[in-house]
Amino acid sequence: MIKSPVLDPLATSIQRAEICQILGETYNQERWNDWRWQMRHRLTKLEQFQQLLQLTPAEERGLLIAPEKFAVAITPHFASLLDPKDPLCPLRLQVIPREEELIVSSTDLVDPCGEDRDTPVPGLVHRYPDRVLLLALDTCAAYCRYCTRSRLVSQGEMQPVMRRLDAIVAYLEEHTEVRDVLISGGDPLLMSDEPLDNLLRRLRGIPHLEFIRIGSRVPSFLPQRITPELVALLRKHRVWLSLHFCHVRELTPEVAQACDRLADGGIPLGSQTVLLKGVNDSEEALKNLFHGLLKLRVRPYYLYQCDPVVGTAHLRTSVQTGINLISKLRGHTTGYAVPTYVIDAPGGGGKVPIQAETLLAYENGKATVRNWIGKTYTYVDPIEAD
Structure with a gap:
């Protein structure tokens, strides 16, 4: 098994025990490793997150309005990876709602991919x-x-x-x-x-x-x-x-x-x-x-x-x-x-690859291309036999 370059196993086990306590459970490794137990014990309530994280006002308001907009649910496994003190934790930003979710732009779409x-x-x-x-x-x-x-x-x-x-x-x-x-x-x-x-x-x-x-x-x-x-x-x-x-x-x-x-x-x-x-x-x-x-x-x-x-x-x-x-x-x-960097074209246009211009010109069998450090080169097509 490949060891994580990020997590301290001891710190993780302490966090797991804290999460189980919030859930009204005693930490047990066998139960923790049961995916059905994980699903049954997902964190979904504001008071659970108040115990787990030092919530910002924006996160508290986000958690209050979330049930009306889009549900919140986080497995104990993923909750154990969140930084309890840092609201800018990159995992926390993905799963903890914020009050900014109430801001709706004129270009926002309910069904952005037109499915x-x-x-x-x-x-x-x-x-x-x-x-x-x-x-x-x-x-x-x-x-x-x-x-x-x-x-x-x-x-x-x-x-x-x-x-x-x-x-x-x-x-x-x-x-x-x-x-x-x-x-x-x-x-x-x-x-x-x-x-x-x-x-x-x-x-x-x-x-x-x-x-x-x-x-x-x-x-x-x-x-x-x-x-x-x-x-x-x-x-x-x-x-x-x-x-x-x-x-x-x-x-x-x-x-x-x-x-x-x-x-x-x-x-x-x-x-x-x-x-x-x-x-x-x-x-x-x-x-x-x-x-x-x-x-x-x-x-x-x-x-x-x-x-x-x-x-x-x-x-x-x-x-x-x-x-x-x-x-x-x-x-x-x-x-x-x-x-491949793509935009799923809004309204149902499908996935469109996006990249900086690399083919600068192509004429009379000659392609002028730009490489990864900005230098240009010429590729010449093979001469077709008569």
Whole structure:
């Protein structure tokens, strides 16, 4: 197991005991490592956070209004990583609401990616010609304050996927152009093994489906869920995982063990990171995260510009910030550690790669290109034989 470069195991164990005391429990390592115990004991109440953290007035007001806007829930595991004294802790900024969530800009959108309009049957988004998004759950282990699907997630309005599955399968069987299914939500890995197995079995029974992915933040929020049985299930159905990490402090020994289990089990692992103000909007923060992920055999895949979700302006950077950061990474670290920077075009335009201009000119078979330190070079096309 890879040791965390950040956490002091003794300090962590003390924090765990304090969290259990807040929950009215006695710390027990076996219970702590049970993912169902973690889910049953998520922190959700203002008074719990008042005991755990030195809350700022902005956080207290955020926690008071949160139930009306977007639920708060944090696993004991992730709560144990929060800095109780620092309101600018990069993990705390991701999961503790602030009163700034009440500020709504004219450009904020309830459904920023335009998914609802591309939903032919409940719980299935079909935008790209050969790919679909299957929304399995409306529950997550913890709730990111920048959640793209806050209109759906934690609202309790989504029908269980097994009740919708016949219609979804019928649609996919009819649309033979679809070869790729991304299962997301909510977090599909919160499904118990049997229903998840049934869902994957039904999808694998469709002959033209070649590629099945699951989008999940469970390895970060709830690494205890990555059991040997779950890994065997994912391996059986040849599933890829798109994970979600935003800061190197998430890469704890438990997370390393979960990723080891997945990688050793033959599960391909990629990571999607959202660029967030105060969390990871520096070259050092991103480099540390991406290098840490590679150590865990997780390939940084996408760096997302934060979607313009209602009430998230305080967490969003400028696009120029993202361009500058990717430019600083490219050429200064291995290409494996440099994800594609994308904007999910508001209104349903899909993912658009964003980068500083590298092709300066291309004319008469000559391409003028700019490299990572700003120098220009010429590439000449091969001369075609007559």
